Amino acid sequence: MRILYTALSLIGLALFSPAAFAQLTLSGKITDKNSKPIPGATIKLIEKKIVQVTDQDGTFEFPDLAPGTYNFTTSYIGYDTRNTRFNLQQGKTYLIVVLQDKDNELQGVEITGRKEQAYKNTKSFSGTKTETPLRYVPQAISYVTKEVIDDQQAFKASDVIRNISGATHFSYYNNDISLRGFRSGNALINGLRTPTSSWSQPLLPNVERIEVIKGPASALFANTDPGGTVNTVTKKPLDEARKSINFATGSYNTNRLMADFTGPMNESKTLLYRLNLAYQNAESFRVLQGGEDLVIAPSISFIPDDKTQVNFDFVYSKTKSRLDRGQPIFDATAGTNLNSTPISFAIGKRNDFENELNIYVTTSLQRKITDKITFNASYMKFLYDEDLLEHRTSNSYASDLAGNPIPTKMGMITQRRQAKNYNDNITLYFVSDLNTGPLKHKIVTGYDYILNINPVGNSSYNASGYRKTNGNVGNYDKNKPGDFIMENGNPKPNVPHFDLVNPDYSISEISGYINTSVAQAATKYYVNGIYLQDQISWGKFQALLGLRQEYYTDVLNYTKNNEKRVEQKALIPRVGLVYTPFDQVSFYGTYTEGYQPQVAGTIGAPEIYGGPFDPLISNMYEVGAKTEFFEKRLSANISFYRIEMNNVLAQLRLDPAKPDLYSNVGQQRSKGIELDINGSIMPNFSVTANFAISRAETTKSEKPENVGFLNANAPKAQGGLWAKYTFVNPDLKGLGLGAGVNYTGKRNTLSTLINGLELPEYTLFNAALYYSIDKFKLSANLNNVFNKTHWVGGYDFNRLYPGAPRNFMVGIGYTF
Template sequence: MVTSPGDEEQEIVVTGEQEGYSVPDASTATRTDTPLRDIPQSTQVVPRQVIEDRQITRISDAVRNVSGVTVQREYGDYSDAYNIRGFTTYDTLRNGFQGFSTIVPSNNIERVEVLKGPASILYGQFEPGGVVHYITKQPLSEPYYAAEFTAGSYDYYSPSIDFSGSLTGDRKLLYRLNTAYTSSDSFVDFVERDVFSISPTLTYRFSDATTLALSYDYIQSDGVHYDGFAPDPRFFQAPINRFTGEPDGNDDETERHEINLTFLHRFNDNLEFRSNFAVSIDRSNNSIFRPRGLEDDGRTVIRSYERNLFNDNDIYTLQNNLIAKFNTGAIAPQLLLGFDWSEDTQENVNLFLDDGEVASLDLFDPIYGTPIPTQLNGTDAEFESRIETHAIYLQDQLTLLPNLKLLVGGRYDFVDNRTITQSYRGENILSTDDITDESFYDEAFSPRIGIVYQPIEPISLYASYSRSFAPNNARTASGTPIEQMHPFSTAMTTGG
């Protein structure tokens, strides 16, 4: 308020936007919206503002903003993996569900949460280093329309649209549609990739207390498969743009479908029930000429050939969560009770041509044109697996004092795992010893306890203990399963 002698009072209003890089809450560590300062485990959030300001188109690049995490391009650059605290993980979360490591465009991602340390207490089978969680955009009640076009080096271009709003006058039925197309070449000769994605979402509000949301995500990626160089330092004498495959023989195709159905009902301010069902379907195949090494002359590239006829992976997941808050005076518990079921099936067939049976390539003066082999003499492999998991978990978030928070919980997993493998040449099974049909049953308890002390407002000190779990699929050098092996489990104690 500004005044001067003889003047009437004048009101000055100052407006501004909230800091876009600061995200106070996250849900990955607890499956509830919890202030980051109250979580006894390191959690970092990359918000949408960072994604937009950095003009990120492949969401794994956003994770480069997170300390202790490195991005690994896998399988010819059409898949992403993450190394978190020294552990490599190929699995991610998408809206709370386990997802695939294929390329994820950024146009439909609202934020990325990275939980460091074991995540098995809530999500089951994960590496102990941590987990990367993609959270997608949700429908808006107000009309929103955006279109973008991005262009860059190596013939990169990417148009995208993002539309949202209400489909009914009472704003009960909301929608959002994201779609994008990306085409790009590479600094490596002949390498190119096209990625198309579309993500429609519908949310219906039965009332202020009850909602039902349905989302679908489709991603298609086609490109020239690039394996880089073999682990031989002599390769690095070649130009950086050298391609050691075949321009017309190295290709990969991937299609991914994800369907999520979420039901939410709030009985009152202190009790809510959430049920989620998800289907993830991944289909891929490839044809690859791979560099295996160099001859003694230091320039003749030894190559092999591999054809993945198909790699089918289907995941079905059901999650049921009940969240209850209690007002019991100074201590305010918040309980999470959950039940999970999932079925993960995978089947693939790989055909091989042995090293030395493929035409070599001059590293410094390459002549391409080797045709795709029609007769493969290598030892081929067929693999089938089915993993069914049931789990129950309980978590309690306690406020002991205004500046002292306690988090305790545990999860029990029951896992059935069946794996069938066989080796053969052409249509001939090598021997009955090369066919295995094994079933495993694992159980594991994953506990977690953590405490947070906040001596002053901007500082949180925490200590935690947690354990991760993953079924053990260990095999001998000949491929025979080792039945005596216990589930892979890692305990971790951290503080900060």
């Protein structure tokens, strides 16, 4: 009977005490120390081996849990991982976890990922070579984060330029942009110099953010352009497992696949990995353009203790495409109709190709020698390999019998080229923290070495000109028509003219032309630089003092018997001051100089060109304010600047016996105002905006008519806005909207002074729709909504660079 009674009692408890077996739902929120929600944080329930990722409001939810005690681990990059023990019971089902900032003072080069998953970035290494809050850097630094890149479904670097103030395209080519009115060609990856030999724009699957250091940056990064320097920051391994796969398709038969895998490789999390993959096959609105792109980018970080960090990156990037030299138009006179040919119009042949391979390896080491001194070392090896065949214009129209141009036919040349380029970059520096009375010092003492080589063996196989009766080719001479073969009453071209009225894109075999094989000259230059920088803190003031001694050596006639070293040097100062009256606002002022060496072939032969000539020296004065709003979710930076570049060489043409004489008489100046806004007005409302007003012009020239002439592809006004709103209403949860507008004012081309060829202003509108459910994200982007015809840049009448008409992209992503 006792056994029966016990059994009945247990049954009764089960029936009449459901609370004892009720399933509960645990919900909660992850915040930082300021009670701000942390979206994207990982919270793991140990006992159930269940992982949740917090939403936009930092919240999470674990349903169907039995009452009891549970252990959680909470982590997010940039914060210390926290272990939490929680007793789940009726009336106690809500958990708040506060994460503390992780101390990253060891880093001299970025090795751990950025803590924000937002449009706003807080810290950077590129402005000072130390991890410094942007508001304490006395110089404007614009940026585009991977979140903006993802929301705009951008795939190549050229797709994100519209988000940078004072930045416009010069052409379609790699890093060929205008910054603050000056043409830029320098590029950095994680603060290390890369060659800019490639034509194709780099891909973005392994990019954390793109930064633009505004104005001269020579005090830190050797010879740089006066308008600014682009620095690409790559994604780094995380100490928690994250995986994502994304597929997209859209206009111009675009198919795209990307993957991102990261996490620890051992239980102690001393060895971390990341693997970024991307593949795209796409055509273009341009005839015979588009191509195939592949990126494989593994990265490994080794952190054996709290004093040492080692990072290794390998990037393999291959592009199969054609070299797009832009849109030609009829005639080359003032007032020429830009619409005389469609924007899809290109010159070339079906069998043209441009195969490019970029491989680079980066190794970085940071070692904390003492509590006050850290040693940093980085090395990058970069290989560029090109295999090219192109039919392109000779930059002139076809010639008739009388030597007059035929405005509907382009003179043509062919190039078959194979070439390689190697680049080495080593940077070594110490960071020392010292105090002198009330002053705190962060002193950077460093050395840089940059080596660039075009090796022996690079060669081209070219055809151009007009056929001569003696079997040779040459430029047509209207005074000696008898020397040339005639065809239909006009001189016969070596490479058939391209008819702008009836274009022919059929396969053309270059063996049918008279070709000349030319070995490209081997070249070599190297840079040695030593620098000293002191960041001084005193109360509400931050001062920056920097000085760099630069030695640039160009080896003229490299590998030949008459090899000659042409040396140039410069002492480059940098001074800045930041005043922070209260936490949300900083005011700053700076003076810095830039440096670019003159071409060795020119300064290496004073008997021909004159001289000696000083390097190009630029200087910049800049003042501005950096502010934060909405609990520091949104940043706004405004800057006023003046940049002046001196020692621009110009040909004198005063002595007929010395037609190549040069003089340092050129000067260009740029003045302007820039505004950048990045971040979130609300946790579910993100925005990035930029605006610039500037005037970049020639202020000194041997030709008086050039003074006051505006620089090419440098509009007086330019701006953009992109915003994303995610609904928080339960009925619309997961739905988001994106919208943007971009304006670019009128611009000169390189040939405007000659033939009045000016590019018109344009305004573009873009839109996007997002939907997130569980671990899936659906995206649909519509660019150039109103199908505005526009040109993003241009050289002259046969090289204009039109922007894409209306186009769309639809993507689906899965995170696990």
